[in-house]
Amino acid sequence: MNDALSIAGAPEADRSPRDAEGLQAKKVNPLRSGQKARIVVVGGGFAGVAAVRALRGSDAEILLIDRRNHHIFQPLLYQVATAVLSPAEISAPIRQLEVKQQNLSVLLAEVAGVNVDDRMLEAVLPEGGIRKIAFDYLVVATGMLPSYFGHDEFARYAPALKTLSDAENIRAKILGAFERATTVVDEGERARLMTFVLIGAGPTGVELAASLAHLVKITLVGNFRHIDPSRSAIILLDASKRILPTFAEELSQRVAKRLTKLGVTVLTGVKVEAVDEQGVVAGGKRIPTATALWTAGVAASPLPKMLGGETDRAGRMIVDPFLAVADLPGVFVVGDAASVIQGEHPVPGVAQAAIQQGRYVGQLIAKELRGQETTRPFRYVDKGNMAVVGKNYAVLERGRLRTSGFLTWLVWAFVHILALPQLQNRLRVQRQWLWSYFTGERGSRVIPESPRIK
Ligand SMILES: Cc1cc2nc3c(=O)[nH]c(=O)nc-3n(C[C@H](O)[C@H](O)[C@H](O)COP(=O)(O)OP(=O)(O)OC[C@H]3O[C@@H](n4cnc5c(N)ncnc54)[C@H](O)[C@@H]3O)c2cc1C
Incomplete structure (x- = not known):
C-alpha cells in the first residue's frame, strides 16, 4: 500500500525521484511538466x-511538518519557568499558518528517517503509524536539543529548558521546593530546598537566575508564614572564565555585578562533576540543592546527520554558502541545525539568524520555481545581541556599540513584544509585564496536581 502523503496536486504515483544530474546546489529546478514542486519543511x-x-x-505544494502543534518563542521560555508568563502567551499554533497561506499544509508528525536517494521522508504520526512523504525540495529546520556533554545522567536531576513542558516542570520544581521548605523541620534540609543551582552562565542561565532572584526577593515575600524566601541562595555556575562568553568582556563584567547586586552568587571557572538527588558537586565541593537546572550546552537534533553530509562536532550540518547540503540538490538545512561560517566566524545560533536563513532559502526556492537563479550567497546581518538581567536592566552589543541599563531594557522589552508570533501574544505579554512591573506579582504560579518535585 502506498501510504505516502497526498496533498493537493499530482497523485503520489506520478512522483518519481528527481534526476539530480546537472543540478547545482544553488540552482535546482525539480519541475517536471505539469507538476507542482513539493516542498517539505521540517520544523516549525x-x-x-x-x-x-x-x-x-x-x-508549489508546501508541507510543514513538526512534532509539536505549536511554535515556541524560546527567548521568553525562562519567564514561563519563573511564573511571569504562561505557556500560551509565548506560543502559537503552527496550524494557524494555513489560514493565510493557501499553498501550505501542516502535519503533526515526527520525521524519523530520510532517504535522500529516493527523496522520501518517514514521519511518525501521533497515533504511531508511519507515513512516507515524497519531496522535491527539503528544508530541514529542526533546531537543537539540550546537551549534557556526555553526562546524560545529569538530566534526571538537572532539567534543561527547551520546551513548554520543560518550563512548566522547572516552575513546578521551583515553587514546589518552597512548599516543601515550609513543612520541614530540619534546618539543613530547609536550606537545601531553598538553594537553586543553575549550571551554565550563557544568556539563558543569566536571564533565568535574575528572574528567579526577583521571584524569591519580591514576588514570594510575605507569602509564607514559616520561611523567608528572600533568604534563598541562587548560584550560577560556569566552567568558563566569565559569564556571557558570547558578549564583550566589559558587558560580562557589568552583568556579573548586576547579578551580584540581585543576590545571585556567580561562580566561574568551576566545572560540574556530578549532579544527584542531593545536589551538585562542582570544583570538588558539594552544593546541597533540590533544584539544579541545566542551562549549558546544546547539540543538533538527529535529522541533519541522517542526510549523510558532513556535520560539525555539535551535529550541525555543514552547508554551502547557499545553505544547501553538498551533493544533495534541493536539500537545505537552516537555523540552529546548520553550521554556517561567515568570514571566519560561525553564524550564531540565535533567532535572528534562523529567521534570516529560513527566509533566504524560501526566497531561493521561490525564485528557482520562477526559473530564476540565485547568485547571491546567504549573508547574516547581525542586528545585535541582547540579554536581560531582571527588572530595568539589559545589555546590548551591536558591532562596536555596547550599552546597558534601563534604556537598553526598554529596547529589549519593545523588541521582544514586536517579535512575538501573534497579535494576541503581544497583547497578553504586555498586560502581564505591566501587571508584574507595577505590583511585583507573577500571574502564572501553578504547580500541577501531581508535582514533579525531586
Ligand atoms: C531557553 C532558550 C532561550 C533562548 N533565548 C534566545 C534569545 O534571547 N535570543 C535569541 O536570538 N535566541 C534565543 N534562543 C535561541 C533561539 O531560540 C534559536 O536560535 C532558534 O529557536 C532557532 O530556530 P530554529 O528554527 O532553527 O529551531 P527551533 O526554533 O528550535 O525549531 C525547531 C523545530 O523543529 C521541530 N523538530 C525538531 N525535530 C523534529 C523532527 N524530527 N520532526 C518534526 N519536527 C521536529 C521542533 O519541534 C521545533 O518546533 C534561545 C533558545 C532557548 C532554548
Whole structure:
C-alpha cells in the first residue's frame, strides 16, 4: 500500500525521484511538466516558519511538518519557568499558518528517517503509524536539543529548558521546593530546598537566575508564614572564565555585578562533576540543592546527520554558502541545525539568524520555481545581541556599540513584544509585564496536581 502523503496536486504515483544530474546546489529546478514542486519543511520554529512564509506566493505544494502543534518563542521560555508568563502567551499554533497561506499544509508528525536517494521522508504520526512523504525540495529546520556533554545522567536531576513542558516542570520544581521548605523541620534540609543551582552562565542561565532572584526577593515575600524566601541562595555556575562568553568582556563584567547586586552568587571557572538527588558537586565541593537546572550546552537534533553530509562536532550540518547540503540538490538545512561560517566566524545560533536563513532559502526556492537563479550567497546581518538581567536592566552589543541599563531594557522589552508570533501574544505579554512591573506579582504560579518535585 502506498501510504505516502497526498496533498493537493499530482497523485503520489506520478512522483518519481528527481534526476539530480546537472543540478547545482544553488540552482535546482525539480519541475517536471505539469507538476507542482513539493516542498517539505521540517520544523516549525523560527527558521521553518520564515521559509514557509517566503514561499507564500509560490506555485508549489508546501508541507510543514513538526512534532509539536505549536511554535515556541524560546527567548521568553525562562519567564514561563519563573511564573511571569504562561505557556500560551509565548506560543502559537503552527496550524494557524494555513489560514493565510493557501499553498501550505501542516502535519503533526515526527520525521524519523530520510532517504535522500529516493527523496522520501518517514514521519511518525501521533497515533504511531508511519507515513512516507515524497519531496522535491527539503528544508530541514529542526533546531537543537539540550546537551549534557556526555553526562546524560545529569538530566534526571538537572532539567534543561527547551520546551513548554520543560518550563512548566522547572516552575513546578521551583515553587514546589518552597512548599516543601515550609513543612520541614530540619534546618539543613530547609536550606537545601531553598538553594537553586543553575549550571551554565550563557544568556539563558543569566536571564533565568535574575528572574528567579526577583521571584524569591519580591514576588514570594510575605507569602509564607514559616520561611523567608528572600533568604534563598541562587548560584550560577560556569566552567568558563566569565559569564556571557558570547558578549564583550566589559558587558560580562557589568552583568556579573548586576547579578551580584540581585543576590545571585556567580561562580566561574568551576566545572560540574556530578549532579544527584542531593545536589551538585562542582570544583570538588558539594552544593546541597533540590533544584539544579541545566542551562549549558546544546547539540543538533538527529535529522541533519541522517542526510549523510558532513556535520560539525555539535551535529550541525555543514552547508554551502547557499545553505544547501553538498551533493544533495534541493536539500537545505537552516537555523540552529546548520553550521554556517561567515568570514571566519560561525553564524550564531540565535533567532535572528534562523529567521534570516529560513527566509533566504524560501526566497531561493521561490525564485528557482520562477526559473530564476540565485547568485547571491546567504549573508547574516547581525542586528545585535541582547540579554536581560531582571527588572530595568539589559545589555546590548551591536558591532562596536555596547550599552546597558534601563534604556537598553526598554529596547529589549519593545523588541521582544514586536517579535512575538501573534497579535494576541503581544497583547497578553504586555498586560502581564505591566501587571508584574507595577505590583511585583507573577500571574502564572501553578504547580500541577501531581508535582514533579525531586
Ligand atoms: C531557553 C532558550 C532561550 C533562548 N533565548 C534566545 C534569545 O534571547 N535570543 C535569541 O536570538 N535566541 C534565543 N534562543 C535561541 C533561539 O531560540 C534559536 O536560535 C532558534 O529557536 C532557532 O530556530 P530554529 O528554527 O532553527 O529551531 P527551533 O526554533 O528550535 O525549531 C525547531 C523545530 O523543529 C521541530 N523538530 C525538531 N525535530 C523534529 C523532527 N524530527 N520532526 C518534526 N519536527 C521536529 C521542533 O519541534 C521545533 O518546533 C534561545 C533558545 C532557548 C532554548
